[in-house]
Amino acid sequence: MTDPLSHLDSCIAEVWEFLERIGHETTDSPGITRAAWSRNDEIAADGVRIFARRHGLQVLNDAFGNIQLLLPGVDPATPCVTTGSHLDSVPHGGNYDGLAGIAAGLAVLAAANADPASRTKPFRVVAMRGEESPWFGTAYLGSRLLLGLSTLDEIGDLVRSDSGQSLRHHIWQLGYPRTVEAVAPLLNSDLVTSFLELHIEQGPLLEADGIPVGIATAVRGNVRFPDARCIGAYGHSAALPRRFRRDAVLAVAELALGLDGFWKDRIARGDEDFVFTVGKFSTDAVLHAMTKVAGEVKFSLNIGAAAKTSLDEARALLFDLIKGIGKDRGVTFELGREVGTPPTPMDGQLIALIEDAARPLGIATCRMPTVGHDAAMFARAGIPCAVLLIRNANGSHNSEEALDRRDFAAGVHVLARAMHRLPQPTGSR
Structure with a gap:
């Protein structure tokens, strides 16, 4: 009996070259930029x-530009163990956020196809569009369309931030659906027995602890206000006493510090899961001046947690703070549209399976919550999910993102062994 993983190392070396080449071709100094549904x-x-x-795999494009890859002997209607991630990046981000997970799946399928006994394995790789939220103001667009969680009628009019054109326009501009080729089916829990997503860790924990592979316990949910404003009144910086000021800068600063205090309290109680970010904070470039009290601030709020109770408590505190600060400082807060996703727990049996796959290889793992990934949408579709996190220096969503080739290889080996160990549908080999 042949070893279905005997070709894995050579396939990993080849996909690493693929990763580096795509990074070079999509460089946008500093870093790389792959806008969703862009060139x-x-x-x-x-x-x-x-x-x-080149490796003899089936290639199916869906009507939205997502790609499904299968071994040559697998009917697209077969229930499959599925892996993959997203193609796009944030503006001037790194090369591996998303693309490393697709490359990992390519290595697993290419190695399986090189083994005659594995060419009908029910494996699927998906390469998805539009996971990152900066482009259309919301995340997971490709996977939502792929899984039928959203339709193009519902979200096709969303406008991409850099082009001013709609999602529908960008999909059609790239030529989808490609009617000359077979169109991949929408996926659901009948076609996906489980979804395992390999992704770089986007924080410092694995690097700090010297652990190459993390396993997500949950995908953090979030509450987001992308386009919030605080409106006060402009005034002379030297002539206006404090009691007459309606200072929008200090009001938003007080709001941020209030939520930061909640964060510190969570940590003091042993909860390292909660996160809070003011990603945008700006005064009006036309009206602001060093000698003026700022009358308006535009800002964003992003609250995240793996526990819904933490999100609910933080959201309630946000509105309490706004009420008190508004009354005390004479300002008005307009939070604008609220978007977000609920926390999504990962599948306990898959977590244990991945740990079992790593142990014989001598690869250390740890359990940890993670940030938003397409796996959350698969879980929402009722599909058991797990996320493997690969150690990554310098974090993510920045041009200094880095990934060690050896850590990538370790993650692919764990992924491959987990996929091969998963139960297969009746009738598959």
Whole structure:
């Protein structure tokens, strides 16, 4: 009996070269930029298709530009163990956020196809569009369309931030649906027996603890206000006593510090899961001046937690703070639209399976919550999910993102062993 993983190392070496090439071709100094449904996004998609066809894999494009890859002997209607991630990046971000998970799946399928006994394994890789939220103001667009959680009628009019054009326009501009080719089916719990997503860790914990592989316990939910404002009144900085000021800068600063105090309290109680960010904070460039009290601030709020109770408590505190600060400082808060997703626990049996796959390889793992990934949408569709997090220096969503080739290889080995150990549908080999 042959070893289905005997070709894995050579396939990992080849996909690493693929990763580096796509990074080079989509460089946008500093870092790389692959806007969702853009030319650079399509460069990465074309690279995936070329690699897959060179290794004899089936390539199916859906009507939205997502790609499904299967072994040559697998009917697309077969329930499959599925892996993959997203093609796009944040503006001037790193090369591995998303794309490393697709490359890992390519290595697993290419290695399986090199083994005659594994060519009908029910494995699927998905390369998805639009996971990152900066482009259309909300996340997971590709996976939502892929899984039928959203339709193009519902979200097609969303406008991409850099182009001013709609999502529908960008999909059609790239030529989807491609009617000359078979169109991949929408996925659901009948076609996906489980979803395992490999992704770089986007924080410092694995690097700090010297652990190459993390396993997510949950995908953090979030409460977000992308376009909030605080409105006060402009005034002379030297002539206006404090009691007459309606200072929008200090009001938003007080709001941020109030939520930061909640965060510190969570940590003091042993809860390291909660996070809070003011990602945007700006006064009006036309009206502000060093000698003026600021009358308006535009800002964003992003509250995240793996426990719904933490999100609910923070959201309630937010509105209490706004009420008190508004009354005390004579300002008005307009939070604008609220978006977000609920916390999503990962599947306990899959977590244990991944730990069992790593142990014989001598690869240390740890359990930890993670940030938003497409796996959350698969879980929402009723599919058992797990996320493997690979140690990554310098964090993510920045141009200094880094990934060690050895850590990537370790993660792919764990992923491959987990996929091969999962129960297979009746009739598959």
